[in-house]
Amino acid sequence: MSEQLPVLVAVDGSEESDAAVRWAAEEALRAGVGLRIVTAYPWPIGGYPQTVVTVDQMRDSLRAQAVERLAHGREVAERDGLEVHTSAVEGPVVPSLVEVSRDARLTVVGSRGLGAFEGMVLGSTGVALAAHAHSPVVVVRGEVDTDARKVVVGVDAEEDAALEFAFKHAAAIDSTVVAVHAWSESLVEIAYLGEFSAVDWTPLGDRAGEDLAKRLATFRERYPNVPVEQVVDRARATRLLLDNAKDATLLVVGTRGHGEFTGLILGSVGQALIRHAPCPVAIIRPTTS
Template sequence: MSAPDPRPVLVAVDGSAAADQALAWAAAEAHRGRRPLVIMTVYPWPVTGSPDTVEVGARLRMALRVRAEEVAERARRAVALPGLSVRVEVLEGDVVGLLREASGAAELLVLGSRGLGGFTGMLLGSTTVALAAHGRCPVVVVRHAADRGGLGPVVVGVECGGSDERALTYAFDHAAATGAAVVAAHAWSDTAIEAAVADGHVAVDWALWSREAERELATRLAPWRAEFPDVEVRPVVARTRPVDLLLDQAAGAALLVVGSRGRGGFAGLLLGSTSQAVIRHAPCPVVVVRPDER
C-alpha cells in the first residue's frame, strides 16, 4: 500500500505586505518539510452594506473575484523554490469559516499579522482569535519572519499540565527536524498568592516554590527528552508573568510555540491580554497548537 500524500502547508494571502511575509515563511517551511504548499485567498461575499441591486451586486462580485485571482496568481509567481508543489485556491464566502474548514486537511495554517480586505485588523479582532482557537491544525502567525538560515531555538511555553502536550510535541518535532535547541519556558507566578503575600496574610518561601517549579518542569519534559535524545533542551523557570517570560525568551528564536489554553498563568491564553501580547509583540513567528486538533 502506498503512503498517503503529505498534508500541505496552507497559507492565506490578501495582497498585503504582511501576507507576503507569511507566504515566504510558509513556502520555506513547506520546502523544508517536503510538503505541498496551498495558497488560498478568500473574498467575502455577500458584502454587508452593498447596494441591493442585481446589476451592482454582479459587478461588485466579479470585481472581488478578479482581484482575488490576481492576488493569488501574484503569490504563486512569488514562490520560486525548486521541487515545491504549489496549488492556488480562490474562494468566496466567510473568511474564518472557509479557512477553518480548509485547515482540517492541512499540516499548518499560516497567517500574516495584519492585512487588507477580509483580513483587516487580523490581530485586533475576531479573525485571528477564532482561527487560533478553533483551527483544525497548528496556526502560525508570522509577524516577523525569523532568519531561517540561523540557529535560533524553538521556544515553547510549558504550564506543566496536560494541555501543553501537543505544543511540546510540535516544538520537539520541529527542533529535531531543523537541528534547533528547545527552550522550555515555565512561569510560575500566581497573582492570588502574590496579593496574599503583599497584604501580609501569608509568608512564602519563594526559593522553595522555585525548586518545586523546576522539579515539575523536569518531570514534564522527561518523556520528550527520552524520545528526542539529540535535541538540546534548555529549561527556563521564572517567577514572572508568562507573557514577559515568553517574549524575553523569544528574542532570537526561530519559533515561539504556545498551547491554545491551559491552567495557571497560561489559562485562557487565546482569550485575553496574554495571547494578544504574544502574537502582537513576539519577535518571531508564533505557532498556536490546540490540545484537541482535528
C-alpha cells in the first residue's frame, strides 16, 4: 500500500525548499508515484493591529501567500509524466506535516527555510518531525550529486529499517551501499575495567566487522545486484558518517540504536548530521516498513 502513496514535500518558497522539491520530484518520477506539495501557515497568536487588519483579512493574506508558494513549488517540480498535487494547511508546521505524512511514502524537507519553516530542521522542530512523522523523512541539504552512486547507511546493533531503506534505494538507482559502523563508545566500559593500554583493540575490531557482515548477509541475499562495502572503525559515529558521506548521493540513519548510534536523531549526533552532512539525509524510524 505504501508503495503507491505519493512523495510529500514541504515548501516555504526558499532556495532550500526548492532543492527539496527538485529532489522529491525526481524521486517520485523514479518510483512512478505522484508528488504532493504542501505548505503550512500557522495562525499568528498576536502582534498584528486588529483595528487595522481584520481576522478574515489576515487569514486571506496568509492563505494567498501559501497559494503563491505552492504555485512556485509546482513550477520547480514540473517534470514530464509527473502528477503533482498541492495543498495548503492552516496550523502549526510540525503537527500539520506529521498528520499529512500519514498518506506519504516519503516526507521531504529542505535543510533550512524562511517564514513558517524558519529553523525547522536546524532546531527542535526538525528533530520533532524526524521523531514523529509517519513516513521516512529526507532532509535535502548539501550538494545533491546526481552522478553519485553511493548510499551510506549508519548501522547499529538492532535496527533493520535503515538498512532496508538504504538497500532498496541503492537498488533503484543502481548504487553501492556503504555500511558504516562505529564501535568505540560501546567499549568505553571495557577500557575502564583495567589499564587502558592493556586493551587489545584488534580482536574487538575484527569482531565488530564480523558482526556487521552477519547483519548484512540477509540484505546481500535479498539485493544480490547491489554492491556492498563495509566501514568499521573505532571512531565517533558523527565523524565517521560525515567522512564517508562526502561523495554520497544519500546518507541513511535510524532514530535509535546502541553504542555510538544511541539516540541518533533525537540527540546531538543526529542534529549534527542534519546540520553538516554534505548530501541529503534520510531519517528512518524503526516502525517504518
